[in-house]
Amino acid sequence: MPSDRPVAALSAADFMAATDRLLTPAELEAALRRVGAERYHMHHPFHRLMNAGGLTRGQMQAWALNRYCYQAAIPRKDAIILSRSDDPAFRREWRKRIVDHDGPADGEHGGEKDGGIKRWLKLAEGVGLDVDRVVSQRYALPATRFAVGAYLDLVASSSMLVAVASSLTELFSPIAIGERVPAMLARYDYITEETLSYFTPRLHQAPRDAEHALALVTAWADTPDKQRDAIGALITKCDILWAMLDALHFAYVEPGLVPPGAFRPAGTD
Amino acid sequence: MPSDRPVAALSAADFMAATDRLLTPAELEAALRRVGAERYHMHHPFHRLMNAGGLTRGQMQAWALNRYCYQAAIPRKDAIILSRSDDPAFRREWRKRIVDHDGPADGEHGGEKDGGIKRWLKLAEGVGLDVDRVVSQRYALPATRFAVGAYLDLVASSSMLVAVASSLTELFSPIAIGERVPAMLARYDYITEETLSYFTPRLHQAPRDAEHALALVTAWADTPDKQRDAIGALITKCDILWAMLDALHFAYVEPGLVPPGAFRPAGTD
Numbered sequence: 330m331p332s333d334r335p336v337a338a339l340s341a342a343d344f345m346a347a348t349d350r351l352l353t354p355a356e357l358e359a360a361l362r363r364v365g366a367e368r369y370h371m372h373h374p375f376h377r378l379m380n381a382g383g384l385t386r387g388q389m390q391a392w393a394l395n396r397y398c399y400q401a402a403i404p405r406k407d408a409i410i411l412s413r414s415d416d417p418a419f420r421r422e423w424r425k426r427i428v429d430h431d432g433p434a435d436g437e438h439g440g441e442k443d444g445g446i447k448r449w450l451k452l453a454e455g456v457g458l459d460v461d462r463v464v465s466q467r468y469a470l471p472a473t474r475f476a477v478g479a480y481l482d483l484v485a486s487s488s489m490l491v492a493v494a495s496s497l498t499e500l501f502s503p504i505a506i507g508e509r510v511p512a513m514l515a516r517y518d519y520i521t522e523e524t525l526s527y528f529t530p531r532l533h534q535a536p537r538d539a540e541h542a543l544a545l546v547t548a549w550a551d552t553p554d555k556q557r558d559a560i561g562a563l564i565t566k567c568d569i570l571w572a573m574l575d576a577l578h579f580a581y582v583e584p585g586l587v588p589p590g591a592f593r594p595a596g597t598d
Numbered sequence: 599m600p601s602d603r604p605v606a607a608l609s610a611a612d613f614m615a616a617t618d619r620l621l622t623p624a625e626l627e628a629a630l631r632r633v634g635a636e637r638y639h640m641h642h643p644f645h646r647l648m649n650a651g652g653l654t655r656g657q658m659q660a661w662a663l664n665r666y667c668y669q670a671a672i673p674r675k676d677a678i679i680l681s682r683s684d685d686p687a688f689r690r691e692w693r694k695r696i697v698d699h700d701g702p703a704d705g706e707h708g709g710e711k712d713g714g715i716k717r718w719l720k721l722a723e724g725v726g727l728d729v730d731r732v733v734s735q736r737y738a739l740p741a742t743r744f745a746v747g748a749y750l751d752l753v754a755s756s757s758m759l760v761a762v763a764s765s766l767t768e769l770f771s772p773i774a775i776g777e778r779v780p781a782m783l784a785r786y787d788y789i790t791e792e793t794l795s796y797f798t799p800r801l802h803q804a805p806r807d808a809e810h811a812l813a814l815v816t817a818w819a820d821t822p823d824k825q826r827d828a829i830g831a832l833i834t835k836c837d838i839l840w841a842m843l844d845a846l847h848f849a850y851v852e853p854g855l856v857p858p859g860a861f862r863p864a865g866t867d
Contacts, residue, residue: 368858471837472844475744478751564859568740571857575741576841578855579848586847588840589637590833 354547357556361497361543361563368567369498371505373574375582380508382516386457387594389517391581393453394592395473395573397463400449402477404430409484410492422541429534441530448527455524468592472576476569483565490549494562497546498570499539503532623816626825630766630812630832637836638767640774642843644851649777651785655726656863658786660850662722663861664742664842666732669718671746673699678753679761691810698803710799717796724793737861741845745838752834759818763831766815767839768808772801 352360370376378384379392407426414420428437432444443451453463462468484492506528513520550556580587587593621629639645647653648661676695683689697706701713712720722732731737753761775797782789819825849856856862 374853374855470841471834472741472744472841475741475748475838475841478748479744482747482751565740568857568859569744572739572741572744572845575845575848575855575857578853579844582853584643584847584852586643586844588837588844590837 349553351551351553352556357547357550357559358543360556360560361494361546362500364560364563364567365498365501368564368571369501369505370567370570370574371501371508373571373578375574375578376505376509378582380512380516382512384517385594386517386519387596388577388581389456390453390458390594391592392577393449393456394458394463395469395577397449397453398466398469398473398477399480399570399573400430400446401464401466402481403445406481406484409481410489413489413492419545425534426538429530443526445527445531448530452524452527455520457519462592468590470576470580470591471588473573476572476576480566480569483562487562488558490546490555491558491562493542493549494546494559495566496542497539497563498566499535500543502535506531506535618822620820620822621825626816626819626828627812629825629829630763630815631769633829633832633836634767634770637833637840638770638774639836639839639843640770640777642840642847644843644847645774645778647851649781649785651781653786654863655786655788656865657846657850658725658789659722659727659863660861661846662718662725663727663732664738664846666718666722667735667738667742667746668749668842669699669715670733670735671750672714675750675753678750679758682758682761688814694803695807698799712795714796714800717799721793721796724789726788731861737859739845739849739860740857742842745841745845749835749838752831756831757827759815759824760827760831762811762818763815763828764835765811766808766832767835768804769812771804775800775804 375392379389384392404427407423407430411420411423411427414423425440428440428444430445432447433440433442450460450463454460466474480495483495487495510525510528513525514522546559550559580591581594644661648658653661673696676692676699680689680692680696683692694709697709697713699714701711701716702709719729719732723729735743749764752764756764779794779797782794783791815828819828849860850863
């Protein structure tokens with residue numbers, strides 16, 4: 330490619346294949362945002378169906394039950410990242426993510442009263458699931474577990490740059506939430522604002538986290554190779570979220586083949 | 599359950615939930631075989647479609663390309679298991695699996711001329727794929743990579759009993775091969791015996807390996823907990839193989855939604 334072609338005009342894959350010069354921080358950010366525009370799971374048919382009001386209650390339950398496995402793994406993922414850093418300032422900032430999901434300990438103040446995992450269980454209960462079955466993770470699709478495992482493995486075994494860059498899907502989540510919450514409230518009569526309370530604090534937590542991570546990634550990625558690593562990490566993370574929806578769509582929408590042992594909505598066989 | 603109910607009459611899931619007594623080796627073997635009867639991927643709709651002659655060439659290519667990722671990981675999986683054993687006799691026996699897949703080194707004699715990975719590439723080439731693209735693994739479905747990663751993680755992080763028991767899908771593979779090879783030769787005119795040469799040595803390698811692993815598993819699993827672990831390991835392995843076909847079916851059969859960046863058969867968009 331001509332090296333002066335604007336980065337944001339390239340597909341993420343073209344970019345990965347073609348660039349060999351050091352991007353400016355603004356160009357790197359543009360390339361990362363391009364990954365989201367192409368590959369973030371808000372563009373997946375399952376999410377489009379959800380936002381259009383097209384999910385049955387059983388399909389909504391399957392989504393909540395499987396997504397719980399991802400939610401439950403996030404603080405473990407963040408603890409792996411904490412465990413790999415030598416820098417107390419980094420760890421203090423990154424630790425907020427764990428507090429956000431696990432909630433405050435007795436006597437801790439300053440954040441939300443309930444953590445994200447508890448809020449997600451409220452959502453699961455609100456769509457009619459038994460909380461204990463959700464928490465057990467026994468009825469999730471194996472593909473969900475494999476995708477979540479791939480995320481834990483990525484942050485454990487790659488560079489810290491890759492581990493941090495893989496969190497940058499948070500750049501895009503407020504857009505998805507902004508679409509999803511009003512759509513769900515309008516189109517599913519059993520869904521209330523309380524059911525969706527998970528998403529409210531995410532609207533300020535995610536941008537705070539994404540800003541921190543983006544500043545680190547643009548500072549640390551100071552060679553073309555590292556910039557490619559950062560972009561590749563975000564692509565892999567998008568693949569993980571996308572694969573989770575592929576598995577849901579396959580099992581519960583079309584063709585609707587639930588793998589042995591996985592959740593079956595009431596009234597189906 | 600009444601503890602004298604025959605194990606083979608239970609579904610694998612019922613068995614896992616219900617048994618609390620030590621099974622005889624014959625009962626444990628029956629329970630393991632029951633897992634295969636219920637969950638081995640030869641029962642998956644994608645394999646049934648393949649055997650019925652219903653795959654397009656592009657779908658056959660997608661299968662060969664994705665399955666390559668699994669084949670390529672097998673010697674790494676077996677090397678992890680080697681690395682965890684203190685017993686030279688065990689390692690000598692288990693090492694045969696690596697030789698089977700990687701082929702003999704210069705000056706080594708006694709096995710097949712070509713290893714399984716090279717034979718799989720012959721299959722991939724025979725169905726019209728570019729070998730370099732297959733070897734790169736770049737165009738595989740992310741879900742394939744996550745399932746393969748889950749297998750490597752299972753043998754690395756679980757007990758040796760679980761690592762060895764997860765290989766027991768080899769108990770069932772000769773049945774699948776016995777169905778698949780004649781069906782593929784009869785129903786796809788571009789598939790020849792040479793294309794399918796991967797499967798010929800597997801018909802004696804797999805039973806040899808399965809017999810060794812089954813003897814170890816029945817000897818090592820000397821408490822009800824360990825027997826449950828062994829059965830659970832085989833269920834997880836079946837889940838891994840099943841999830842790979844779910845992803846293929848979703849992307850290339852129905853609904854046919856290829857994830858971003860993955861292989862697209864020629865003539866599709």
